[in-house]
Amino acid sequence: MRTSLKDIAEKLKLSKATISWTLSGKGDEKGISLATQEKVFQCAKELNYQPNLLARSLHRGYSKTIGLIIPDITDSFYSKIACVIEKEADEQGYSVMIGNSESKIEKENKLIRLFKAKQVDGIILAPTKVSKSEIETLVDESFPLVLFDRYFPQIDTNYVIIDNEESSYQLVRKMIVDGARKIAIITTNSYLRTMNMRREGYARALMEMDFPVEPELYGEVPFVDYEHNIDKTLDTIFHDVPDVDGFFFSTHILAIEAFRYFYDKGIDLKKYELACIHSIPSFRALAPKINIAFMPIDEIGENAVRILLKSIESHQEQSKEKKKVETVVLHCKISTL
The missing domain is CATH 3.40.50.2300 (Response regulator)
Structure with a gap:
């Protein structure tokens, strides 16, 4: 059982207030003798007393x-x-x-x-x-x-x-400079402003480099159960745009699932320009030469x-x-x- 101030007070036959003042460093201020303070500290040590930090903090108005x-x-x-x-x-x-x-x-x-x-x-x-x-x-x-x-x-x-919009813009622009002409975006319909900004960056890069924003290259994966839905999304893109030559992934989670799809289908990733917001260590083995916007964690x-x-x-x-x-x-x- 946890030792309380009351336990120490009863053992030393002192008031609970005296114990509390001493252990909180207010012994001198309250006129408690050094001998009594020493007894209190020694007893607290023997009984393995641990102060209730939460109660103490809440008494002061915060919990830390x-x-x-x-x-x-x-x-x-x-x-x-x-x-x-x-x-x-x-x-x-x-x-x-x-x-x-x-x-x-x-x-x-x-x-x-x-x-x-x-x-x-x-x-x-x-x-x-x-x-x-x-x-x-x-x-x-x-x-x-x-x-x-x-x-x-x-x-x-x-x-x-x-800066989601700028990061996406820089990634897609680099893909174009490196030779990609048909760049698909793989994103999610989470309706978060974050995802909208990444889509905007993708579109801005294409337009500034005089490439159209093609609906067929827009792959939106439902937020729920995206692990299974991404297969359908990629199947559709490869069917509708067989000459697709680049993929921009709005999240590393989507990229991982896409790489799994590519390997399952026997698709050579080296044939495509790849880019992603954020990275994980396995990317080096799974997708060499992928362009990354590294998050400042x-x-x-x-x-x-x-x-x-x-x-x-x-x-x-x-x-x-x-x-x-x-x-x-x-x-x-x-x-x-």
Whole structure:
């Protein structure tokens, strides 16, 4: 059983207040003798007393804990960012509670409510496709919040994202310079602004290089069960545009599934120009010479924590002034594996 202040007080026949003041470093201030303080510390050590940090923090008005909600903890992109966030938070004296929404709106909403019930000081969130209502509630309550990777332009809140449109533009432009003429885009219909921006970058690169944006080269994979639906999407593109010579993948998850399709069909990847937003280590073996927009993972995590802690500090000051939101748009490094 966990040792309590009451246990120490009963053993030493002292008041609970005396024990509390001593262990919290207020013994001298409260006029407690050094001999008594020494007895208290010695008894606490013998009984292996561990302070209830949560109760102590809540008494002060904060928990020194932040909530992190990500859509897929098995995705290396999100797991790496989670590691960065945990490290940055720890250096500032904060613990991190991590929740995996599985890209399900119901679970995300449940996690938001759970974290608030657990008295977290703020939340860092990569939202699902239609989760605006809960986020709007947090914003209306001035609850410290930072979105990352995904955001909603119509909601006035902090966020950290990459320059999705520019990254896509640079990738597709490079594919054209390298000789591709019929470039298909493989994306998802998640209705996230992030995906829309990547589609816009793809289209801008084609138009600026005097190539038409052909509907037949647009492959939209349903967000749900995309592992199976991507086969149908690629079958259609190869049927409708047999001379396709390049593929731009809006996410690394789609790229992985496409590579599986290519290998299953015996298609030689070296025949095509390839590009993708973000990379994973296996790309070097699966798709040599693929063009990548490398996500600045460390910067995303570091900025998310910095902005959230700043928001928490402002929230604790209980200022009546309208909180200014901070938005960060980071650039990706474009390179070929």
